[in-house]
Amino acid sequence: MPRTPELSRRTPRLRGVTRIEQYAAKRSVKWSAFALLGVLGLALLVALGPILMLAAAILVLVAWRMPERIAPYLTHRWLAGLPSWLRATPIRLAGALLVLTLPLAAANNAIRADDGVGPPDVGAASVTPEVVASPSPTESPSATPRPTLKPRATQRPTPRPTPAATAEPTPEPTITVGAEVSVHFLDVGQGDATVFIGPDVTLLIDAGRHDRSDVVPQLRALGVSTIDVVAITHAHADHIGQLDSVLDSFAVREVWMSGTPHTTQTFDRAITALERSTASYDEPRAGDRTTVGSLAIEVLSPVQLTGDLDVDMLAMRVSYRSVSFLFTGDLEASGESGIIDRAGGSLATTVYQVGHHGSNTSTSPGFLAAVRPEVAIYSASATNQYGHPHAEVIQRLTSAGVEVYGTPTHGTVTVTTDGSTYRVTTGQAASPISPIAPAPAPAPTSPPAASGCQPGQVDINSAGFDALQLIIHIGPDRAQQMLDLRPFSSVDAMERISGIGPARLVDIKAEGVACVP
Amino acid sequence: MSRDRESDDLQRAIIDRITGEWAVLLVGDREQERRIRVDDLPDGAKEGSIVDVRVSTMKVEVVGVDDAATDEKRAEMQDRLSRLKETRSSGRFDGKKPRPE
Numbered sequence: 001m002p003r004t005p006e007l008s009r010r011t012p013r014l015r016g017v018t019r020i021e022q023y024a025a026k027r028s029v030k031w032s033a034f035a036l037l038g039v040l041g042l043a044l045l046v047a048l049g050p051i052l053m054l055a056a057a058i059l060v061l062v063a064w065r066m067p068e069r070i071a072p073y074l075t076h077r078w079l080a081g082l083p084s085w086l087r088a089t090p091i092r093l094a095g096a097l098l099v100l101t102l103p104l105a106a107a108n109n110a111i112r113a114d115d116g117v118g119p120p121d122v123g124a125a126s127v128t129p130e131v132v133a134s135p136s137p138t139e140s141p142s143a144t145p146r147p148t149l150k151p152r153a154t155q156r157p158t159p160r161p162t163p164a165a166t167a168e169p170t171p172e173p174t175i176t177v178g179a180e181v182s183v184h185f186l187d188v189g190q191g192d193a194t195v196f197i198g199p200d201v202t203l204l205i206d207a208g209r210h211d212r213s214d215v216v217p218q219l220r221a222l223g224v225s226t227i228d229v230v231a232i233t234h235a236h237a238d239h240i241g242q243l244d245s246v247l248d249s250f251a252v253r254e255v256w257m258s259g260t261p262h263t264t265q266t267f268d269r270a271i272t273a274l275e276r277s278t279a280s281y282d283e284p285r286a287g288d289r290t291t292v293g294s295l296a297i298e299v300l301s302p303v304q305l306t307g308d309l310d311v312d313m314l315a316m317r318v319s320y321r322s323v324s325f326l327f328t329g330d331l332e333a334s335g336e337s338g339i340i341d342r343a344g345g346s347l348a349t350t351v352y353q354v355g356h357h358g359s360n361t362s363t364s365p366g367f368l369a370a371v372r373p374e375v376a377i378y379s380a381s382a383t384n385q386y387g388h389p390h391a392e393v394i395q396r397l398t399s400a401g402v403e404v405y406g407t408p409t410h411g412t413v414t415v416t417t418d419g420s421t422y423r424v425t426t427g428q429a430a431s432p433i434s435p436i437a438p439a440p441a442p443a444p445t446s447p448p449a450a451s452g453c454q455p456g457q458v459d460i461n462s463a464g465f466d467a468l469q470l471i472i473h474i475g476p477d478r479a480q481q482m483l484d485l486r487p488f489s490s491v492d493a494m495e496r497i498s499g500i501g502p503a504r505l506v507d508i509k510a511e512g513v514a515c516v517p
Numbered sequence: 518m519s520r521d522r523e524s525d526d527l528q529r530a531i532i533d534r535i536t537g538e539w540a541v542l543l544v545g546d547r548e549q550e551r552r553i554r555v556d557d558l559p560d561g562a563k564e565g566s567i568v569d570v571r572v573s574t575m576k577v578e579v580v581g582v583d584d585a586a587t588d589e590k591r592a593e594m595q596d597r598l599s600r601l602k603e604t605r606s607s608g609r610f611d612g613k614k615p616r617p618e
Binding site for chain 1: 531533535536537539543546548550564566567587591594595597598601606607609610
């Protein structure tokens with residue numbers, strides 16, 4: 001019978017298959033038996049591995065303890081010629097190596113197991129602002145509507161077409177109509193880290209403290225994977241702290257710094273990470289303008305470097321259409337007045353990150369008058385030992401009608417904007433600091449009420465358990481604490497109460513109910 | 518002048534920042550943060566200074582300022598920054614110098 005060449009070529013393969021099938025059929029071997037064989041083989045391998053290793057280890061141990069027993073078996077000519085102690089050496093070395101591999105292999109396994117679990121992200125989940133932006137559950141007696149949607153104030157001249165003599169036209173960012181940018185003032189303790197996330201841009205300003213590791217997990221929780229620009233205001237460890245891990249964890253395109261070096265290991269680590277990354281590196285100067293995605297950026301400081309980290313501050317205003325954000329790092333009053341001089345009257349900003357964590361070295365009255373923010377946000381820890389934010393700064397802001405938020409009270413504070421309106425959401429439900437009582441309360445301007453008690457006020461040293469709770473932020477728990485902590489030398493001394501920090505103290509004083517006779 | 522007494526509790530530290538009346542020190546290899554009053558700093562100790570400190574649970578005392586080490590470290594970091602600036606600039610801020618003053 002004539003066969004086509006194709007058929008004949010295919011035949012052997014067919015035949016092969018058939019033979020296996022036939023074999024299986026003849027011996028009545030079920031296909032599952034092959035699987036069983038495989039499993040048995042694997043089990044043997046798993047079981048045999050340690051046994052072999054153990055045998056090797058025992059052999060080596062014998063060789064190690066009694067090399068002279070092994071030495072006679074080494075008949076190789078040149079080896080036999082060696083003195084006995086030298087002959088033993090290679091055996092000992094090999095043994096040591098083998099014994100070493102055991103714990104190493106074990107450690108390797110342990111490390112792989114750890115990798116699989118991926119521990120660092122676990123804690124971050126709780127910080128997601130989206131989760132917490134929900135309306136306040138229990139707290140805050142003065143229930144302010146939480147996500148406040150507000151149109152950008154109109155009485156203010158729009159800052160964008162700057163009248164300043166800079167002939168340079170501001171590069172126009174491309175803006176997707178209706179797209180929102182969210183700006184997260186991350187709760188990173190006594191340090192700074194703020195991230196802008198828009199449809200076409202991610203910009204991080206400062207990178208938290210050196211002794212925490214909360215920036216990367218929080219960024220991940222916000223869905224960040226690549227970062228267009230990381231701008232570091234200055235090299236202090238509470239601002240540049242985690243730049244190294246940010247650079248190691250995300251694809252970062254650009255890093256901006258003032259260029260004034262520091263001598264700390266934290267700074268060294270940051271620069272080392274920058275060197276091994278692929279990010280570009282620039283040192284912007286006052287007057288520089290640029291765009292990153294839909295964000296317009298004006299650099300306000302430094303003019304030139306002095307070598308002083310507190311002066312050579314990278315300060316900038318970031319705008320999304322007509323909503324703007326001002327960052328001055330830890331710049332102090334003298335630096336602020338420099339910015340005022342150079343800005344030529346165009347410093348008005350919607351949201352102001354309160355300089356230097358709310359320290360009274362910054363946010364000078366003149367600067368505040370020039371910036372005229374609608375919202376101010378400070379970043380600090382609730383238990384910081386510097387007294388940040390200083391009461392006078394909060395007082396200055398609130399009496400200027402600024403809505404003040406702080407990470408110690410509010411957790412991560414998020415401003416979401418479409419470029420013309422914005423809303424503020426907070427990680428922890430609480431009203432803005434100091435809902436500046438419109439009633440003529442005696443507190444706000446007069447120095448803390450050490451001046452005796454008026455009718456209607458509560459004497460914190462003599463009032464009863466119930467009366468104490470008339471004071472804002474004082475519930476049953478804190479009232480009890482107060483009874484235990486008495487006497488208080490002044491209303492300010494209420495900071496001794498656990499849970500009453502500078503921010504709440506400002507509320508208490510603004511409310512004007514608490515007094516000391 | 519730094520290490521005239523090599524006692525065990527002597528450690529290296531760096532003055533990271535001065536915040537109001539406080540100097541913030543980063544102590545040892547782990548850069549543990551400790552604060553001391555600016556008034557208690559020896560003459561010549563300033564932000565960025567590499568110093569020797571005697572540490573106890575209650576207090577930190579700066580016993581010496583190592584100016585040579587400080588200068589050396591600062592110069593090293595300055596070099597590395599300069600190199601980065603030369604080789605890795607994005608060019609984004611080039612060619613626009615309406616800088617006041």
